[in-house]
Amino acid sequence: MHRTLKKTLFAAASATAAITLTGGAVAFCGFYVAKADTKLFNKASKVAIMRDNNRTVITMANDYQGDLKEFAMVIPVPVVLQEEQIHVTDNAIIDHLDAYTSPRLVEYFDEDPCTQYKYREMAQNASAIEEEITVTGSRADSLGVTIEAEYTVGEYDIQILSAAQSDGLAQWLVANGYKLPEDAEATLGSYIKQNTKFFVAKVNLEEQAQTGLKYLRPLQIAFESPKFQLPIRLGTVNADGKQELFVFGLTRSGRIETTNYRTVNLPTGMDIPVYVKNEFGDFYKSMFQEQVEKENGRAVFMEYAWNMNWCDPCAADPLSAQELRELGVYWLENGSGGAVQPRRPGPQAQDVYVTRLHVSYDAQTFPEDLVFKETGDKSNFQGRYVLRHPYKGDATCEAAEVYRANLPERFEKEAQTLANLTGWEIEDIRKKMNDGSQNFSPPQPEPWWKRLWGDDGGKG
Template identity: 80%
Template sequence: MNRSWKKTLFAAASATAALALTGGAVAFCGFYVAKADTKLFNQASKVAIMRDGDRTVITMANDYQGDLKEFAMVVPVPVVLEEGQIHVTDNAIIDHLDAYTAPRLVEYFDEDPCRVYEREEMAMAAPTDAVTVTATKRQNGYGVTIEAEYTVGEYDIQILSAEQSDGLAAWLKDNGYMLPEGAEATLGSYIKQNTKFFVAKVNLEEQAQTGLKYLRPLQLAFEHPRFSLPIRLGTVNAPDGMDGKQELFVFALTRTGRVETTNYRTVKLPTGQNIPLFVKGEFGEFYKSMFHEQVEKENGRAVFLEYAWDMNWCDPCAADPLSQTELRELGVYWLEGGDRSIMPRRPSPGGAQDVFVTRLHVSYDAEHFPEDLMFKETGDRSNYQGRYVLRHPYKGDATCEAAKAYRAELPERFEKEAQTLASLTGWDIDDIRDKMNDGGQSFEPPKPTPWWKKLWGGEDNKEG
């Protein structure tokens, strides 16, 4: 994106992060070693949505970098917001939510194959100060009405309504905003739905008083029967060098269960696969390649589920669950009682926390996502997480017949891991095999122990 524009119409909910203008649980027994959070993606938008009935709180984190006087955000909203319905919060809460829900890499270490015991397979299921500036006033000649104006934190905010798209476009341009090509038609489609427009610019004096070098997330609270997130303005302003694609992460908080999209397919990412050990050093690249491959398999038209879990616990934990104070800041108003700075990593005896979190990830453009995202709450509280597994073979001394069979089966297991990785990511299978060989995962069957090494003692206990 060219950040030298005087004022840019970023992405409305592009999502909303600088949308801008101008069942029973089985305890995890491995080790969590890495996570795939949003930092892997450049200019990724993050939006947290609390939804309960018609009540909605949207928290919009943006990654804007540039001259703050050139920043502005435009978000279609269904109603005119009062001053108290707008809030500024801290980046750390969204970062914590991102880390808690991120897809993760875990590793296991095979035990001595000579030990005989039953191994249970791990299952994935488990049970601000603001000042009102003015009231409604009509902008003559544009058909644009400023329904309300506020200063909230470091933002100057206007709520606009408009009669037609060309009038709104003209008003925005005359007020110093540059609209990308295609924005006027998109604005018109919102106007036909009687949508209002939330416009926020940085108040430089207020921003200086915060002492911060970044912009804090904005929050909007309102009631409306439609459960949606506007993304169409974002599609007309895609960053350069990304083939028109933008990354959006949605963190939905409800007390009913998992959230899914109704006008696009919601698809679970592949999870639970065993992959080669060398991926531990390349997990970020693995995850990006894997996600891109799944997008292609769904013809670029799916929304992907990356995490769904009761907020009371996690297993394995990529980060601790959010505290009640953090959840309430994100709009979870129904929590009561004393706060716990950190919730348990296992289900508490008193039952589950009455907050369920869903993490959705979408890579979108105008061609494949012509409509805003429409959501629904479900009663599904089954747990799900994007989780990828490293299995280290046993390297100790073992002399039993079971050890011989175990070692003989390892090349086949390694080949299966290689094929799985190639299928998930589209990586070249020969390159994968080479890296596995270099890392000690050999595809050659073990050589039989020469008969004479078992003569005269000393060698018979060194080989299986």
């Protein structure tokens, strides 16, 4: 089946979107306040990858906005995919996974220092944790392009292509209405040398209308391959600036890490000024950019790594077994018929380890596709930032005096930490601390003579 195509199409701005066509834990002693999810970034792509040995399920959430008839996506894939290996799922599942693993802001409130509450122990716990044309098959053959398979899955028309040479594939794409950016041919050629196939998807408008949806749902592909990698280079060919990519790895062995780029833990566990509660989005973006610059733009940052069983604190409820199964976690079944086990109340072993990686990339800093490995590391990690509200009561014991005397040093340390994390000017930080909720004036002790004569000075 050879479908009529519009001359101008647009490639999805997903992480794998390839061608742009036009244009053990201690209980948590505080509470979760806010999360830094992917909505903070305008060019954020989300990809979930289930990996178990050679089995892989990739779920690609597109952030495409525009006329759906102008949408198209080209993705390098290692094998020819059969129709049953392609699926469409719901955005809500990826959104849930995003919310669950997002860096978070938590807060504590100091207790009465006279109770000698153990701040140090609390601190240690916090730190640990769019003229129509038709191209026939013979034309494709003459260009060395083979249409291996064609399907309609959900609202998408999909073709699986193989090619003998990059110029033939480029000509085929152009003849089919795709407008290629400069340098795309060279990048296509590098994939062809690896015997890579190409997954081409565009919207079937009739099918899309039947869904009643105003957005595109995530596409999923399942396959087996010894290669554990994510193609990102085609997405950089005509990118306008850096792209933000969030990868959610689902395994049962432990964390996933990149092997061809440094995987770096995001700074975590720091105490920062309480006024950041109202500026958490700005804080997180500035902090992340500062870390990217420190690594010369060439690192992959780990923002979360934890068993799906539980979290401390949770920025959202853990995903259900049904949601995890939809994302490819096939081993969540019982022994009697493959039914997904219902989630029981309270902590339980889901046998799914989730890793959240964040990459800010372009063609210069990330010239290679991301190559991953499964590790056996099941240690817990989350990006977490702590607000500690000072006690403002009238405590008058000796411990309270010591506590208040130490507050200026504590506030200055928080200011310095915030400046180091974000690159913000220290004087601006201090001013906000003094003007905002962190301004703290300890109560003045009662004059000693009042204890002698009372308020009237003995005149009454």
